[in-house]
Amino acid sequence: MSQWEPKIVAFMCSWSSYPGADYAGLSRLAYPPNIRIIKVPCAGRINPKFILSALRQGADGVWISACHPGDCHYMEGNLYASRKFALMKNFLEHTGIEPGRVHFSWVSATEGHKFAQTAKEVVDSVKALGPARHMIKKEAEVA
Amino acid sequence: MQGYTQRIREAAKRLLAEKKVDVVMGFRKGTIPFMNEPFLAKSPEQVDQLLWDGNCGINLANYLSGRKDRIGIVAKGCDSRNIVVHLLEYQIKREQLYILGAPCHGMIDGRRITEELAGKEPLQVEEENGRIRVSGKGFEESFDRKQYLQENCAICMHRNPVVYDELVGDLVEEQRDVDRYADVREVEGLSPEAKWKYFEDLIAPCIRCYACRNACPVCYCPTCFVDESRPQWVGKTVDPTDTRTFHFLRAYHVAGRCTDCGACERACPVGIKMRQFTKKLEKDIKEMYGYEAGVDPESRPPLDTYRPDDPRDFAK
Amino acid sequence: MNGNLGLEPSAGAVMVVGGGVAGVQAALDLAESDFQVYLVEKGPSLGGVVLQLDKTFPTNCVGCLGCRAQHVGMAQLDESIPVNDCSTCIVSHKLEESGRHRNVQILTMAEVESVEGGAGNFQVRVRRKRRNLDWSTAPPTVSYGADEVVSLRVGAIILSPGFKVFDPSIYDTFGYGVYPNVVSSLELEGILNPYGPNHGRPVRPSDGRPPKRVAWLQCVGSRDLHKGAHGYCSSVCCMYAIKEALAVKQHDPEIDTAIFFMDMRTFGKEYEEYYNCAKNEAGVRFIRSRIHSVEPAGAGSGDLRLDYIDESGQHCSEIFDMVVLSVGLESPSGIQSLAEKLNISLDDNGFAAVGDFTPVETSRPGIFACGAFAGPKDVPSSLIEGSAASAASAAILSNSKKAGFQGNTYPPENPVVFERPRVGVFFCVCGSEGTGAVDVASVRESVKGLPNVVYVSEEMLSCGPTAQEAVVKAVGERRINRVVVAGCSPRTHEKFFQETLRNAGLNKSLLEFANLWFQDAWVHEDQPAPATQKAVDLIRMAAAKAVLLEPFPQQEYKVNQKALVVGGGVSGMVAARSLADRGYPVVLVEKSDRLGGYALNLFKTWRGNDVGPYVKELVGSVANHPNITVRLSSIVDRVEGYVGNFKSTLSNGSESEVVEHGVVILATGGKEFEPAEYLYGKDNRVLTHQQLDARFKAADPALRSLESAVFIQCVGSREPERPYCSRVCCTHSMESALQLKRINPDADVYVLYRDMRTYGDREKLYLEARKSGVVFIRFSLDSKPRVDRVDGNLHVTVFDPILQREITIVADLVTLATAILPNDAGILAKALDVPVGREGFLCESHLKMRPVDCETDGVFLCGLAHFPKSLDESIAQAMAAASRAGAFLSKESVRFSGAVAYTNQMMCSSCGTCVSICPFSAPRFNDKGKAEINPALCRACGLCVASCRSGAIRLRGYEDAQIYAMIESI
Structure with missing residues (x-):
């Protein structure tokens, strides 16, 4: 088990958390190397199905990060998205996905520190849960 | 409820004769007990087939999407709420509809009564004074109506239609002291592993016939996600992850739109209680956004809007 | 391509001197309007002081609008830019646009030698150094050869040479240059800059350790009449000190930050809120005291002691381990000789002398000034003036415009959709920052076998022409139809590589990035194996996406080259006239039955010029302008369409009229707040500023016999329900107080204020008022003055913090400096998707970088609808809105x-x-x-x-x- 390292898929808004990650890089703020970022224009672009897809593909964790409420580059994308995310997170957890697999945060372009800190928290929390067990799409079995 | 049939027929006759509508959508006697079937009366001559009793559980709003004609429609509480959802989602225009509101006493769960009969074949079902009288070859049994309602009807808090042009019966008293979410809370109290298991067992019998989807008035996409190939959410083989994905996404797609009309469970040939998925979303939406689907024709569905002070403590 | 000035010199061109944000903005606006621009910069690269800053106030952003590309793109056009080691991205989108804009010729290391001729036809000689650029190194090395002199013929000249940062070493009391931990604010910006040697961590110069207690001393070199310092207020230091304190706090909230100030001057949009947030939420301490000296504390500790007297009169002494001098702005060096060469006047402070009604015009026609050169100012105001100068120049050139746009020529585009995807992976290892923990050689090997990857490049060392050539060559030879750039961030390099793809005959959309340095190598430095694996993963993901990329289609639409201006106040009229002078038809809609707006109620400008005659002249010229249609007593009822193709319905109550137009300028104006306190409306001796101005205008004889007059500041502003500062009221009170003193020198005039915000050269009014005997008494929000009527007399009671007791003034006149509120913009905000702020002001696209553009394309705003501002500032913003709008209207069609x-x-x-x-x-x-x-x-x-x-x-x-x-x- 000591060898296991979680794979975490992150969806980041291109105006806040994605540059926030760049800012962390610029500032050389270390965080664990388990996160794979997929850039999207806005939190609004993130279909909750992406989370499901990541889990089906075997991701051990999912992290979604966007502009702070009120700071959306597209004015209100993250406010709409926030409702979808809140429902999705509760629903996943209600149906048996452990709390701590799917994370959400608001990180702005200048919050390199918050980015690195949140990345650590996300990785720690997923590590504590161990490898994903549910929702994973295995290769189709021939009956 | 006895007078409903008469008043539906009178109204239908009048509407058709006055050419206020092109069709009247209601129910007629079904070919099997506990299952009245939807019926479109197109002329005054046909209206005498229309009837009303506790077996009109099918949600007629399901037949409205995309219709261009003028329709008189008999609507109990949930049908009317689905009409509102349809109006909000531009599936029909209010001016196309003449709504005959039918205050509802709850629909009978024929499946459970059939089980009680333990193999005896019911041929006739009658309702009187809160009792359901079922008779067949050589037997007659009586049931307390209240005890044999559909589960969603037993906890329904919108029995009266929320929109209508005229009523076919007196408004009923709404149930107030109903705990709609006792079952949801019970699941919420489980451990993640037990939750997973709970839903795994729940959907284990699923054969993915999609009857629940087809019966649902708010499932009207031209192409359903189950038919998408990239990514293929639901494959051709029986895969528990795919089945889970189907139920999960189906429920998610009706979030904020589902009126808990029970059409899905009613349609399920293997008796899956898939309302356990939708009710969680319904509960969260009510608690977080104060929204109930189909109750207010003026307010946008909860995922179509936001409030600056929405709860956001789910995020860091 | 390389600044060889291959274009035919033309009077339809403009020379912009100074490549800071104001100059770049001016150049861009003109270039977008298809004028030829020569951008002359003294230093080796564009960007000015802004590029040296860490974050910006009040957005705290590093310029997310600008992050898309850094000035890398300019390297192609003007090889002078020693790019790499990406500089901050704040101004980059503007810089990048100008750098790649073929209508802009950049001349760096260049200075103006002489200017002859006049407006519409100047002959300019520019001396510059020849440059050589060696792309074989990373970063490329620049060397300079002999001077050359270039002759230009231009129709207008815009000066934006910026400012010089005040050198605090003239003060011996602050120990600057003596104690290593006394730094200037600009030096602190360098320390906090994430691109700097510490990657943005705050450290003390003496020992490289993070500080625990940092003090900022305000007004260093500003508001100081000592020799060598300046009497004016530098306008920006209060805000940048707060920003720096917040940046330090962001690194470590435990660091104690204290700002020592005289008056907190946070007068811009969202500035007061920023100040409140720093004070109330972030825990920055604000201490009202001017520090006279900095003393060492403890031998060898590097710590510093500040002795001061606090507001209650107590002597205090505190130890800090770092002291930041908030240095002011002064006129740029060498400006005297430039002014002589150009024959323009400077003001007493060495800044360009400009007029109240002509805020960007110098004393010589055809030569304009903008940015901090026309007086210290913040970035948004500089950008506004840059655009305004562009509008003023364009008006001169309108007859000779279109100096010769040279469209970029690209090879024909490969349609690619008919081919199998062939992905090329290009490794970009630019910069000295290094590849950190990532083993690039091994990553290259690993990605060679990825599906559809047909080519993996060698490590490319720079993002200049050599990289461009390498990509173009590989795309051609290997028939690559999708490009993955493995290395930098799309935020910094997307534009550059898009351009490269176009040169390689590929649609710019066929590009994807694997962000190997920022998001991998530099953050996992201690974990080489996982970092290398992550790099492979990132490239695999990028390649998987790249395979599915499709070319973007290209569509054009026609532009209606007509403007609608809403609001017939000074802003609306100036904007309308500016566009009309350039030949664009304008419909000007005014709700009331006359033009003039808020300015009709003003007496004088802060420089002392009468407002009335100016407004009269402006109204006349607008009403009679052949290109302007005025609609009085009318409102906009309905707006449909989109940029280039709006259709608006105007209504005057009885009739409606449909206007088609390409752009909208919102100049819906503002109004005076009507207070419910201080006996306003209950006693006719209590007035607002406008009411007092009306009496001045009417030369009311009663004013001559006043014995005592009181001004109360911040009425309705800086209150919990309306937290913003209304910006102009302090200055207005100074003008009025002085006017009262002029009318009757014996009158006792009192000003009750919270912070005196006479920013910039307005400070001299404050000084003059003090000199002429006006009495200033400060109050705080929790002990506001009272106005009572006692035996028919007005009694103003206030707690005097110096006397530490309440005093009562018997006043003949009380003037309330009431807030400025925005007018209701009616249906416009909603119809045009322009957000409205908490207090009703219309929101620009970006507080810092796009001060007149709205988020909705083709919609611009100016004047009081945007935020309270003085008349000259409104005029500048109106011209800026016209400039931005004109840049769009100059095109017949848009893609x-x-x-x-x-x-x-x-x-x-x-x-x-x-x-x-x-x-x-x-x-x-x-x-x-x-x-x-x-x-x-x-x-x-x-x-x-x-x-x-x-x-x-x-x-x-x-x-x-x-x-x-x-x-x-x-």
Whole structure:
């Protein structure tokens, strides 16, 4: 088990958390190397199905990060998205996905520190849960 | 409820004769007990087939999407709420509809009564004074109506239609002291592993016939996600992850739109209680956004809007 | 291409001197309007002081609008730029645009030698150094050869040489240059800059350790009449000190930060809120005291002691381990000789002398000034003046415009959709920052076998022409049709590589990035193996997406070259006239029955010029302008359409009229707040500023016999229900107080204030008022003055912090410096999707970087509708709005961005979710009841795409399939 390292898929808004990650890089703020970022224009672009897809593909964790409420580059994308995310997170957890697999945060372009800190928290929390067990799409079995 | 049939027929006759509508959508006697079937009366001559009793559980709003004609429609509480959802989602225009509101006493769960009969074949079902009288070859049994309602009807808090042009019966008293979410809370109290298991067992019998989807008035996409190939959410083989994905996404797609009309469970040939998925979303939406689907024709569905002070403590 | 000035010199050109943000903005606006621009910069690169800053106030941003590209792009055009080691991105989008704009010729290391001729036809000689650039090194090395002199013929000249930072070493009391831990604010910016040697960590110069207690001393070199210092206020230091304190706190909230100040001057939009947040939430300490000296504390500790007297008169002494001198701005060096060469006047402070009604005109016609050179100012104001100078120049050149736009020529585009995907992976190892923990050689080997990858490049050392050539060559030879750049961030390099793709005959959309340095190598330095694996993963994901990229289609639409200006106040009229002078038809709508707006009620400008005659002249010229149609007593009832093709319905109550136009300028103005306190409305001796101005205008004889007059500041401003500062009221009170003193020198005049905010050269009014005997008494929000009527007399009672007791003034006149409120913009804000702020002011696209553009394309704003401002500032902003609008109107047609959402009609369920949620109103139902997206309005945020249950909407560049492909390849 000591060898296991979680794979975490992150969806980041291109105006806040994605540059926030760049800012962390610029500032050389270390965080664990388990996160794979997929850039999207806005939190609004993130279909909750992406989370499901990541889990089906075997991701051990999912992290979604966007502009702070009120700071959306597209004015209100993250406010709409926030409702979808809140429902999705509760629903996943209600149906048996452990709390701590799917994370959400608001990180702005200048919050390199918050980015690195949140990345650590996300990785720690997923590590504590161990490898994903549910929702994973295995290769189709021939009956 | 006895007078409903008469008043539906009178109204239908009048509407058709006055050419206020092109069709009247209601129910007629079904070919099997506990299952009245939807019926479109197109002329005054046909209206005498229309009837009303506790077996009109099918949600007629399901037949409205995309219709261009003028329709008189008999609507109990949930049908009317689905009409509102349809109006909000531009599936029909209010001016196309003449709504005959039918205050509802709850629909009978024929499946459970059939089980009680333990193999005896019911041929006739009658309702009187809160009792359901079922008779067949050589037997007659009586049931307390209240005890044999559909589960969603037993906890329904919108029995009266929320929109209508005229009523076919007196408004009923709404149930107030109903705990709609006792079952949801019970699941919420489980451990993640037990939750997973709970839903795994729940959907284990699923054969993915999609009857629940087809019966649902708010499932009207031209192409359903189950038919998408990239990514293929639901494959051709029986895969528990795919089945889970189907139920999960189906429920998610009706979030904020589902009126808990029970059409899905009613349609399920293997008796899956898939309302356990939708009710969680319904509960969260009510608690977080104060929204109930189909109750207010003026307010946008909860995922179509936001409030600056929405709860956001789910995020860091 | 390389600044060889190959264009025919023409009087239809403009020379901009100074490549800071104001100059770049001016150059860009002109270039977008198809004027030829020569951008002359003394130093080796563009960007000015802004490039040296860490974050910016009040947005705290590093310029997210600018992050898309850094000035890398300029390298192609003007090889002078020693790029790499990406500099901060704050101004980069503007710089990058100007650098790549073929209408802009950049001359760096260049200075103006002489100017002859006059407006419309100047002959200029510019001396510059020849440059050589060696691209074989990383970063490329620049060397300079002999001087050369270039002759230019231009129609107008814009001066934006910026400012010089005050050198605090003239003070011996602060120990600057003596104690290592006394630094200037600009030095602190360098320390906090993430691109700096400490990657932005605050450290003390003496020992490199993080400080625990940092003090800022305000007004160093400003508001100081000592020799060598300046009497004026530098306008920006209060805000940048707060910003720096917050930046330090962001690194470590435990660091104690204290700002020592005289008056906190946070007078801009959202500035007061920023100040409140620093004070109340972030825990920055604000101490009202001017520090006279800095003393060492403890031998060898490097710590510093500040002795001061606090507000209650107590002597205090505190130890800090770092002291920051908030140095002011002064006129740029060498400005005297430039002014002589150009024959323009400077003011007493060495800044360009400009007029109240002509805020960007110098004393010589055809020569304009903008930015801090026309007086110290912040970035948004500088950008506004840059645009305003552009508008003023364009008006001169309107007859000789279109100096010769040279469209970029690209090879024909490979349609690619008919080919199998062939991905090329290009490794970009630029900069000295290094590849950190990532073993690039091993990554290169690993990605060679990825599906559809046909080519993996060598390590490219720089993002200049050599890299461009290498990509173009490989694309041609290997028939590559999708490009993955492995290395830098798309935020910094997307534009550059898009350009490269176009030169290689590929649609710019066929590009994807694997962000190996910022998001991998530099953050996992101690974990080489996982970092290397992550690099491979990132490239695999990028390649998986790249395979599915499709070329963006190109569509054009026609532009209606007419403008609608809403609001007939000074801002609206100036904007209308500016556009009309350039030949564009304008419809000017005014709600009331006369033109003039707020300015009709003003007496004098802060420089002392009468407002009345100016407004009269302006109204006359607008009313009689052949290109302006004025509609009085009219409002806009309805707006439809989108940039280039708006259709508005005007109504005057009885009739309506439909106007088609390409742009809208919102100048809906503001009004005076009517207070419910201080006996206003209950006693006719209590006035507002406008009411007092009316008495001045009427030369009311009663004013001559006043014995005592009181001004109360911040009435309705800086209160919990209206937290902003109304910006102009302190200055207005100074003018009025002085006017009262002029009328009757014996009158006792009192000003009750909270912070005196006479920013910039307005400070001299404050000084003059003090000199002429006006008495100033400060109060705080929790002990506001009272106005009572006692035996028919007005009694003003206030707690005097110096006497530490209440005093009562018997006043003949009380003037309330009331807040300025925005007018209600009616249906316009909603119809045009312009957000309205908490207090009703219309919101610009970006507080810092786009001060007149609205988020909705083709919509611009100016004047009091945007925020309270003085008349000269309103005029400048109105000209800026006209400049931005004119840049758009100059085109007959505009190309859509290909990166937009679009619907599949077959899959649309007509549920209306997209129509309901789009912040830009791009989706609409078509006549078949299906959703359709107007590409002119779509901003490609993807909200509708993710909200469509039916999967009927796709977003180019971020298609579902592409994102799922990335997820699947993790």
